[in-house]
Amino acid sequence: MNLLNNSIISKTILTALVIGLTFTSMSCKDAKKENKTTEKTSVEKKGKEHTSAYVCPMHCENSGSDKEGKCPTCGMTYIDNKIHSANGHKH
Known part of the structure; x- marks a missing residue:
């Protein structure tokens, strides 16, 4: 049992x-x-850290300028956004 x-x-x-x-x-x-x-779903990059003529390689918030210079947040030298985007860098 x-x-x-x-x-x-x-x-x-x-x-x-x-x-x-x-x-x-x-x-x-x-x-x-x-x-x-x-x-x-993709996030559209509209901030000036993505749309300015010169951008920070780190895309620090509110960085970017129409002139060459340095990022006020991280201190890196701005790079030409056209060259940066042409290299396939789209994040």
Whole structure:
């Protein structure tokens, strides 16, 4: 009789695990879909740290100028934005 009880308990635990894993895998599919759509959205760079004639290579916030100089935030020398963008640097 004890062996029969152990078999029933084992089957119950196994069934509960299978049901739990099924629900978990189904709920994770929706999360993966959401991540894919978020990755495709691009952020447009409109600040002067991206649009000025001369920009900081680190794109420090509110840096950038129409003249050569140094970034007031990090002290790096500004570089020509046309050359910087032409090198495929688009972040």
